[in-house]
Amino acid sequence: MNRHTRKAGFTLVELLVVIAIIGVLVGLLLPAVQAAREAARRMSCSNNLKQLGLAMHNYESTHKKLPALGVRGMGGNTGVWYAWTIATLPFIEQDPMYQAIKQEARPHGPGLPTPWSTANSTFHNTAWKVDIPSFMCPSDSEPSNRGESPSILNYKVSVGDDYHQNHFIPSQNRDNRGIFQMDRWRAFADITDGLSNTVMIGEAVGSGGSRDLLGGVALNMRAWNPAACEARVDPATRKLTGDVRASFRPHTGRAWDGRPYFVGFATMVAPNGPTCHWGGVDGNEHMGTLTSRHPGGAQVVNADGSVEFITETIDAGDQAVDDVADPAGRPSPWGLWGARGSRNAGEVTQR
Numbered sequence: 001m002n003r004h005t006r007k008a009g010f011t012l013v014e015l016l017v018v019i020a021i022i023g024v025l026v027g028l029l030l031p032a033v034q035a036a037r038e039a040a041r042r043m044s045c046s047n048n049l050k051q052l053g054l055a056m057h058n059y060e061s062t063h064k065k066l067p068a069l070g071v072r073g074m075g076g077n078t079g080v081w082y083a084w085t086i087a088t089l090p091f092i093e094q095d096p097m098y099q100a101i102k103q104e105a106r107p108h109g110p111g112l113p114t115p116w117s118t119a120n121s122t123f124h125n126t127a128w129k130v131d132i133p134s135f136m137c138p139s140d141s142e143p144s145n146r147g148e149s150p151s152i153l154n155y156k157v158s159v160g161d162d163y164h165q166n167h168f169i170p171s172q173n174r175d176n177r178g179i180f181q182m183d184r185w186r187a188f189a190d191i192t193d194g195l196s197n198t199v200m201i202g203e204a205v206g207s208g209g210s211r212d213l214l215g216g217v218a219l220n221m222r223a224w225n226p227a228a229c230e231a232r233v234d235p236a237t238r239k240l241t242g243d244v245r246a247s248f249r250p251h252t253g254r255a256w257d258g259r260p261y262f263v264g265f266a267t268m269v270a271p272n273g274p275t276c277h278w279g280g281v282d283g284n285e286h287m288g289t290l291t292s293r294h295p296g297g298a299q300v301v302n303a304d305g306s307v308e309f310i311t312e313t314i315d316a317g318d319q320a321v322d323d324v325a326d327p328a329g330r331p332s333p334w335g336l337w338g339a340r341g342s343r344n345a346g347e348v349t350q351r
Contacts, residue, residue: 081115092132128256145248152253162266162323163287166182191303204291225322316337317335331346
């Protein structure tokens with residue numbers, strides 16, 4: 001017997017072949033794994049929307065009306081708006097936080113801090129600066145700059161197919177066409193187009209760069225039609241052009257700020273299109289857009305509580321038509337998508 005017989009092993013070529021095969025298998029499996037993860041994230045977002053839809057129904061059942069988009073008078077400055085999100089806290093299993101906010105708010109407390117305050121205090125750290133899982137979609141990541149973003153909100157309420165007056169209050173004699181409005185409390189009975197036909201809450205992406213199509217905001221739009229907003233996108237790079245939001249002012253970073261920029265969206269630009277703002281900051285008319293990182297569209301919860309996926313290809317009508325002040329009961333010029341936002345314009349929608 002030869003005591004010097006070599007043990008069997010792999011040659012270098014065989015090892016390289018095995019490594020190549022493993023690489024191919026990983027390449028084939030990775031998209032499937034990523035798709036499975038995104039499916040799980042999308043399901044989580046859907047569950048959050050269902051929870052928020054149920055919260056709205058329970059709130060309306062309790063108070064006989066839905067919360068206003070934003071209200072004033074809860075803080076020291078009467079010009080500061082506080083969002084619908086505060087009112088819904090008891091209905092998403094966040095009653096301790098709601099009670100803490102209620103005790104701080106006027107007229108019983110000293111007044112709430114501004115919705116962008118990130119100060120270090122007991123109240124801030126236990127209520128104001130808390131990220132609530134029900135308000136966050138795992139498909140999006142948090143903004144890179146949290147300097148004025150105390151709490152994340154990836155779900156916004158619909159102001160309808162309305163951009164011209166979505167930040168006006170009743171004393172200004174303007175009435176936007178969506179369910180949610182500033183200093184107005186609508187009931188389900190006001191949605192005469194049908195609860196299943198009217199969008200109530202939808203997704204919003206806020207992370208990424210200031211010029212990113214998803215997450216960025218084109219400022220100083222100074223026009224009334226959706227086409228002007230879409231024109232702010234460079235067709236080659238798919239990036240926003242002109243003035244854009246500052247990195248410290250992402251539109252999903254202030255869950256407690258009651259202005260449309262932070263807590264509302266309009267059904268005018270088709271899903272995953274650009275988001276635009278009339279002025280240079282965040283207090284003017286806001287053409288917010290339904291956005292998500294789910295391929296092909298984004299999710300909404302309708303006023304009847306049903307969750308639906310809205311595709312990017314939904315009919316958005318004539319994007320060159322201007323929004324006008326007090327459009328009253330005119331049918332939406334922005335197609336099926338516009339009609340899904342108006343609560344009482346008499347459109348018959350099919351989907």
